[in-house]
Amino acid sequence: MFDAHAHLHDTEIAAKFDRIVSDAAAAGVTGVCSCGTRPEDWPATQALLGKPLPLICVPGFGVHPWYADKLPHAWMETLEGYLDGNPVAAVGEIGLDGIRRAVPADVQEQVFLAQLELAERMARPVVLHGARAWGRLVDVMRAHAHKVPGFVAHGFGGSREILARIVDMGGYVSFAGNVCNPKAAKVRAAARETPDSQILIETDTPDLFPAGGKQAGTGAGGKPLNQPCNLKLVLEQVADLRGTDADTLADLTAANARRVLL
Numbered sequence: 001m002f003d004a005h006a007h008l009h010d011t012e013i014a015a016k017f018d019r020i021v022s023d024a025a026a027a028g029v030t031g032v033c034s035c036g037t038r039p040e041d042w043p044a045t046q047a048l049l050g051k052p053l054p055l056i057c058v059p060g061f062g063v064h065p066w067y068a069d070k071l072p073h074a075w076m077e078t079l080e081g082y083l084d085g086n087p088v089a090a091v092g093e094i095g096l097d098g099i100r101r102a103v104p105a106d107v108q109e110q111v112f113l114a115q116l117e118l119a120e121r122m123a124r125p126v127v128l129h130g131a132r133a134w135g136r137l138v139d140v141m142r143a144h145a146h147k148v149p150g151f152v153a154h155g156f157g158g159s160r161e162i163l164a165r166i167v168d169m170g171g172y173v174s175f176a177g178n179v180c181n182p183k184a185a186k187v188r189a190a191a192r193e194t195p196d197s198q199i200l201i202e203t204d205t206p207d208l209f210p211a212g213g214k215q216a217g218t219g220a221g222g223k224p225l226n227q228p229c230n231l232k233l234v235l236e237q238v239a240d241l242r243g244t245d246a247d248t249l250a251d252l253t254a255a256n257a258r259r260v261l262l
């Protein structure tokens with residue numbers, strides 16, 4: 001299994017990092033794409049690569065839309081430096097967000113576009129966040145999808161129409177633990193309809209803890225912390241929705257992740 005989206009550098013899970021990665025490997029996770037979200041956490045994302053890990057770690061460096069309004073002056077140069085130093089790194093997690101509206105939409109879009117253009121210039125795949133902003137995100141991607149080597153719509157939760165547009169643009173669609181919620185009808189429909197060649201699975205560690213998973217600890221506000229070994233629950237649920245077996249889907253999604261990210 002390949003966990004297409006996680007934040008292994010996250011300070012909430014730092015104390016348990018060694019156990020988390022060994023549990024992940026024991027559960028059959030062979031690779032993780034681990035994304036930074038703002039300049040302050042790029043050093044910790046970089047530091048992951050210096051550790052002896054029992055799995056492949058593809059780093060992502062980027063500014064998440066939640067942090068688009070608090071950037072230091074030379075953030076673009078710093079980002080380019082991290083990408084230069086890591087030839088396999090993706091640009092992510094970047095995108096647009098409609099949940100936390102504290103960051104103005106025009107600021108989010110400006111920071112998103114600057115990073116997309118950097119990914120184009122450096123020929124890197126992009127990892128996209130589009131929570132409650134999938135429509136606008138797909139509109140923006142129309143002019144850019146063909147200029148990057150690939151893109152991942154992480155934690156997908158958009159409509160059938162938006163799914164079709166992402167698939168048409170050649171994007172990869174990644175499903176997280178919310179697919180395990182029987183009430184998440186839209187997400188579950190998308191997990192059924194995404195073509196075999198473009199589907200991915202993820203945990204979004206330490207977020208989106210799935211019911212029945214193994215908790216990595218308790219985060220801010222009592223939130224249960226997720227970890228990559230819980231990818232198995234997402235795998236089994238998505239396999240069930242698609243009427244396929246878990247092993248077949250594990251191989252398929254891992255091959256897709258390698259194709260777009262490595």
Ligand SMILES: [Zn+2]
Nearest residue numbers: 005006093204
């Ligand atoms: Zn994320």
